[in-house]
Amino acid sequence: MQSMKFNGCSEMLTFKKEIETILFTLRGSPWATHADVQKVISEYEHFIGAAKTPTQTRRVSLQIFHASRAIDSLLKHMVEHEANRVGRAVVGYLNLKRSLNNIQRHGVGGQRFATPTETDVKDLTKARNRYLHVADDFPADRDLRVFLNQAARAIGEAITFPV
Amino acid sequence: MESVVAEEKERKRKDKILKSLIDQLPSGSFQKNPYFPNLLNQPELLISPAPGKLIAVFLYRQRLTWRSALASLEDLFEAKLYMGRDTVAVAYDLSEIRNDFEGDDMRRLLQNTFDVFFHLDFWKSDIREGRFSNTMQRSASRQNLFRLWDMEKEFVQGALRRFSKDRYQTLVDRDHLPSRAKEAVVRQTEVAIEEVTGAFPQREPLVDSVKGSLGSLSGRYKLGFDFVTPDPTHVPVEIVRVGRYGSRDTVRYLMTKARLMRYTGETGQLERLGQNVRPLLVVEGNLAGPDHDPYRYVRSLVSVGWELISADAVNEIQRVLRDAYV
Numbered sequence: 402m403q404s405m406k407f408n409g410c411s412e413m414l415t416f417k418k419e420i421e422t423i424l425f426t427l428r429g430s431p432w433a434t435h436a437d438v439q440k441v442i443s444e445y446e447h448f449i450g451a452a453k454t455p456t457q458t459r460r461v462s463l464q465i466f467h468a469s470r471a472i473d474s475l476l477k478h479m480v481e482h483e484a485n486r487v488g489r490a491v492v493g494y495l496n497l498k499r500s501l502n503n504i505q506r507h508g509v510g511g512q513r514f515a516t517p518t519e520t521d522v523k524d525l526t527k528a529r530n531r532y533l534h535v536a537d538d539f540p541a542d543r544d545l546r547v548f549l550n551q552a553a554r555a556i557g558e559a560i561t562f563p564v
Numbered sequence: 565m566e567s568v569v570a571e572e573k574e575r576k577r578k579d580k581i582l583k584s585l586i587d588q589l590p591s592g593s594f595q596k597n598p599y600f601p602n603l604l605n606q607p608e609l610l611i612s613p614a615p616g617k618l619i620a621v622f623l624y625r626q627r628l629t630w631r632s633a634l635a636s637l638e639d640l641f642e643a644k645l646y647m648g649r650d651t652v653a654v655a656y657d658l659s660e661i662r663n664d665f666e667g668d669d670m671r672r673l674l675q676n677t678f679d680v681f682f683h684l685d686f687w688k689s690d691i692r693e694g695r696f697s698n699t700m701q702r703s704a705s706r707q708n709l710f711r712l713w714d715m716e717k718e719f720v721q722g723a724l725r726r727f728s729k730d731r732y733q734t735l736v737d738r739d740h741l742p743s744r745a746k747e748a749v750v751r752q753t754e755v756a757i758e759e760v761t762g763a764f765p766q767r768e769p770l771v772d773s774v775k776g777s778l779g780s781l782s783g784r785y786k787l788g789f790d791f792v793t794p795d796p797t798h799v800p801v802e803i804v805r806v807g808r809y810g811s812r813d814t815v816r817y818l819m820t821k822a823r824l825m826r827y828t829g830e831t832g833q834l835e836r837l838g839q840n841v842r843p844l845l846v847v848e849g850n851l852a853g854p855d856h857d858p859y860r861y862v863r864s865l866v867s868v869g870w871e872l873i874s875a876d877a878v879n880e881i882q883r884v885l886r887d888a889y890v
Contacts, residue, residue, distance in 0.1 A: 412856055415599060422598040425610050429618025431650050439615075511714065515721045554601070561648040563714075 416546065420449060423557045430560040437478040444471040445556070461539050465532050468552040469497075472525070475559055476500035482564075483509045498526045510563030518558050521551035574625050578658060582608055582623065588697045601857070602646040604816050604864060605639050613701045618651045625658040633670040634824075635816035640678055641823060644713040645720065652703045654680040665782070673779030676831070679705050712778075712834050716823060719836070720867045727866045729859060734874050735851050736858045742805040742849030749803050749848045749875045750790060756878040757793055757801075760885060765791035771800050774827040774834060787821050789843070799888045800825070800843040803875070807849045815861045818845065822868040840869065841888050848875040 424445050432438045448467035454460035477495040480503045484491045489507070493499065501522045505513050514522065528548050532540060540548060586594060586609070595610040607620040620643050626632045636655060643653045655678045657671065675681045680703050734740070757765045770786035789800040802821075806814060822843055827834045845865060851872070853860030865872060871887070873880045 415856065418597075418599040419601060422595065422600060422610070425595045425598065425612060426618060426647060428615060429610070429612035429651070430648060431616050434616040512717065513721070516725055557600075557646075561646065563649065 416550065417452075420549070420553045423553050424449060426557065427560055431564040432475075432479075432560055435478065435482070438475065441471050441475045441478070444474065458539055461545055464545065464549060465529065465540075468549055469525075469529050469533070472522075472552050472556055472559075473497050473500070475556055476504065476522075479509045479559060479562060480504060483507065496526075497522065497529070501526075509559075512562045514555070514558060518555055522555050525551050525555070578608075578623055578625050581656075581658065585609065585621070585696050589700075590697075600646055603639070603642045604812055604819070604860075605635075605642075607639075607643065611700055613697075618647065619654055619700050619703060620647060620651055621654045621656070623656050623658055627659050628657060628667060628670050630666075630670060631817050632813075633673055634820040635813050636674055637677060638816040638820040638823075641713075641716060641820065644709075645717050649710050649713040650705050652679045652700075652705050654678065654700070654703065655682075657681070657683045659684075669779070669781045669783055669785075672781055673775065676779045677706075677709070679703055708831060712827070715827075715834070715836050719826065719869070723869055724863070724867050727859075727863050732859065732862045732866075732872060734877070735847055735862050735872060736853070737850055738808040738852040738858075740850045740874075741807050744805075744848055744875070746803055746805050746848070749805070749846060752875070753801065753803060753846050753878050753881075754791065756881050757791065760882045761794050761797070763794040765793050765801065767791055769800065771825055772828075773821075773824040774829070775824050777830045778824070778827075778834070780831065787825055793885060797841070797885050797888045799841055799885060801846065802843065803846045803848065805848045806851055808852050811851055811861060815851070815864060818870065819864060819868045822865075822870050826869065839889055842869050842871045842884075844881075844884055845870050845872045846875050846878065847872060 424442070427433060427438075427442055427445060430438075433442065444467055448464060448471055451460060451463035451467055454463055473496070476497065477500050480495055480500045481491060483489075484507075487507075491503070495503070501514070501519065505519060513519075525548065528540070528544070531538065532548075582596070586596065589611060593611060593613055597606065597608065598610045599606060605622070608623050609621040611619040611621065613619070622636070622639050622643075624632070624636055640653050640655070643651055655674055657674070661667070661683060671681075671683065680699070754765060754767075767790070769789055769792040771789060771792070773785065773787045775781070775787070776784045787800075790803050791801040793799040793801065802818065804811075804814060804818075825843070826836055826840050828837055829835045851861045851865075852858050853862070862872060871884050873884060
């Protein structure tokens with residue numbers, strides 16, 4: 402029992418360090434010089450700050466909200482930037498699913514998401530739609546961790562795309 | 565006991581050096597001990613002197629050998645793949661200097677691939693005179709290697725599609741300890757190859773690699789394996805005896821080995837070989853990763869092109885040889 406408790410705590414610390422590392426990497430990435438990505442950085446800071454909210458339902462809601470906005474806005478910006486760069490028109494509004502499809506089809510700076518990350522982002526769109534649209538439905542801690550991990554790792558991979 | 569004391573002394577020395585580096589940086593411009601889930605070895609420090617610039621600092625205190633040099637080179641590959649090719653990768657070699665032909669070439673390999681590489685003697689004065697921060701601000705990533713990082717990223721993404729937990733489950737059983745001597749596994753594998761191909765494999769072959777040209781080395785180096793299978797497959801085979809602990813450095817070394825045999829040409833004009841053969845790793849024991857990600861080492865090796873089988877399942881060699889080409 403003691404060991405399980407210790408493992409949980411150690412996992413939590415690793416997760417905290419990982420999301421902080423992604424924030425630092427985001428600030429140092431060449432994308433960070435774009436005004437729209439500065440907004441993503443602020444959103445990601447809110448996401449990290451949300452972990453300190455004492456009320457559980459409020460904390461979970463804020464974490465989902467800020468993580469979703471951060472990844473949505475980042476991928477949307479990347480798709481638009483790439484389309485501008487190569488002179489291609491983007492048709493319609495870019496939501497997370499459309500941005501993902503666009504990246505996988507056309508690439509950003511010649512690169513695309515790896516298959517596991519593509520699957521993660523697809524899962525994110527489904528989970529997010531459920532969490533944001535079904536009343537009084539909150540994910541269990543374990544599911545929330547998966548959701549946040551997938552969002553953070555997708556952001557981490559996206560910022561390695563060449564500008 | 566002596567080695568524990570020496571290890572502790574070395575660790576304290578490294579901490580002291582890290583602190584003297586950090587003391588020169590403005591607060592908020594660095595992160596100590598970052599964590600990237602895909603890196604086998606984490607940098608000690610991340611620095612962002614300005615928005616849009618990221619520097620990863622690795623400190624190496626292990627004595628420089630070809631094995632440790634290739635493991636360090638793996639850190640560079642991973643930094644470029646998982647932090648972005650624009651990330652400036654900095655390495656400081658804190659080990660005792662080896663003044664011989666090979667030692668020079670090992671250092672040259674790291675000097676000519678990392679964006680910044682110093683041996684302790686070179687940068688000691690930087691610490692004293694507080695020039696570390698300026699050195700970091702002036703540093704830039706090597707653009708002539710961008711194509712290599714891009715080709716490697718593309719390869720890794722393709723190779724990862726082959727990974728499945730079911731296929732490699734037996735390799736992450738941490739209770740499966742290495743019990744046989746390496747020579748016994750070598751002989752058993754040799755016989756299995758002979759049964760499948762009708763001929764004995766060649767022992768201790770040397771395989772071409774891009775190591776020499778990548779590092780602009782004075783010697784032309786090849787990579788050593790335990791076997792290569794006979795005509796027509798020519799699959800390089802390596803046998804490792806590993807357990808739950810201490811396998812990470814072996815994995816880092818093996819990763820670079822697989823990467824380097826995939827390319828040809830000179831730095832700046834490296835090309836992927838037209839058809840690549842997948843090297844085979846025969847594992848006596850297990851390659852279980854950390855508790856939160858037991859498949860980490862197996863997945864990493866598969867991502868750079870290795871095929872893996874347990875030494876208890878050498879009968880799988882027929883399948884491996886059938887799918888030998890990437």
